[in-house]
Amino acid sequence: MVLVAGSAQTPFNRRKDGSGFRDWVRDAFEPAVAMADIDPTDIDALVVSSESDFYSLQLNPASVIADDLGLPGVSCQRVEGGGASGQLAVHAGVALIRAGQAKRVAVIGFEASASTLDAPSMTELLGYSFDAWTEGMTGVTSTALYALSAKLFMARTGATVEDFAQVSVSNHGNALKNPDAHLPMELTVDKVRASPVIADPYCRLDCSPLSDGAAALILTARDAAPSSRQNAPGITGIGAASDCVRLGDRDDPSFFAAKRLAAERAYGQAGIVAPESEIGLAEIYDSYTGAQLQGIEALGLSAVVIADHRAGRFSIDGALPVNSSGGLIGRGAPIGATGVAQTAICAAQLEGRYHPGLQPPNPSRFAIADTHGGIATSCAVTVLRAGRS
Secondary structure: OOOEEEEEEEOEEEOOOOOOOOHHHHHHHHHHHHOOOOOOHHHOOEEEOOHHHHHHHOOHHHHHHHHHOOOOOOOOEOEEEEEEEEHHHHHHHHHHOOOOOOOOEEEEEEEEEOOOHHHHHHHHHHOOOOOOOHHHOOOOOOOOHHHHHHHHHHHOOOOOOOHHHHHHHHHHHHHHHOOOOOOOOOOOOHHHHHEEEOOOOEEEEEEEEEEEEEEEEEEOOOHHOHHHHHHOOOEEEEEEEOOOOOOOOOOOOOOOOHHHHHHHHHHHHHHHHHHHHHHHEOOOOOEHHHHHHHHHHHHHOOOOOOHHHOOOOOOOOOOOOEEEOOOOHHHOOOOOHHHHHHHHHHHHHOOOOOOOOOOOOOOOOOEEEEEEEEEOOEEEEEEEEOOOO
C-alpha cells in the first residue's frame, strides 16, 4: 500500500491578488511536506498535473516547479489527461513507488483557469478538449455535450431536472462548511432552476465554476514513511480507462462505460468485491450535476441511483456521503488540481481530520476518488483505505 503521508491544498477561488500558479504550488507543497514529517530533500520524484499551457503560459512546468521548490536532482514529469489530469498524476506517483523507482513522491496539481483568460476564450479552449475538428472548431461547447448525455440519462433512468438541482443544493451547501471552497451557497431547487439556462437541462447553477488553485500530496512507500506517519491512509487500487471521444460513437452515450471499467480495475487491486457496501466515502467528478449521478451509477455505488439520491443516501449524513467537500460544483475546479485535491480530501476523512461538520464521525474503511476528462472519455479512479491501527 502506498501511503498518503502528507496532503494540502490552497483555497480554490478566483485570484485577484496578483499571485500566480508558482505561488499556489508552494502554498500547497510546504504544508504537505510538513504533514509528511520529512525534509524536501528526501523526495525522490515529482509528478505535476495541469491541463493546459494556455492557462499558465508555462511549457514544461514540472522542471520549473522542481527548481522553485528546491528539489535538485529529482525525476520530474508532467501528466495531462483533461479533467482526469490530477488523478492520473496520483496514479503516476503510485506507479513510481510500486516499481521501486522512488520511495517518496510529491504529486502537485495546479491550474490558473479562472483569472488568466476571459470566459469566451475558456469556453473555446474547453471545446478543443473534445474532438477539436468535429466539435471544438464547430463551436460545440462542453456544456452542450454533457447536456446531450444527461438528457439520455434522464430518459433511461427517470431522473428529473429537480434531481439534478438537488445535487447543486447539496454540494453548494456542503461548501458552506469548507473554508477552501470557491462557491459556498445556500440554495433551493427553485433557485437552481431559476438560474440562466446554459444548455437544457443545465442551468448555470448545475455547472461547476472555473477556479484557480493548487493541491499537493506526499506519497511514500511504507518503509520510507517516518514513524509518525506509518498509520497514514494509503492507496490500494488505481484504475484508468478510455472511451470513444464522440458520444455518437458509443453504444450508450448516457452511461459512463469507461468509468465503470476504470473502477473495476481499481476495485480489483484493492480487493473490493461489493463497492456499494464497502465504499463509504466518495469524491466524484461533478463537472455538472447530472454527471455526479451518472458517476455514482458507473462506479457501481448504487444499483438504483435515482431512488437512492432521492432517499438522501449520498447526503452528508447519508450512508454514502458523496462530495462532502462541495465537489467541483461547490469546492471549485482548478482542473489540474482537482484529482489531487480529491485524493487529499479522502485521505483526510479516512484519518478523521477533515473540516468540522464535513467529517464523518465513523469514517469508512474505504474511500474513492474519481475524475474524468471529456464526457467520461478519459477516466481515472483511486481507492484509498484507512491506515492500520
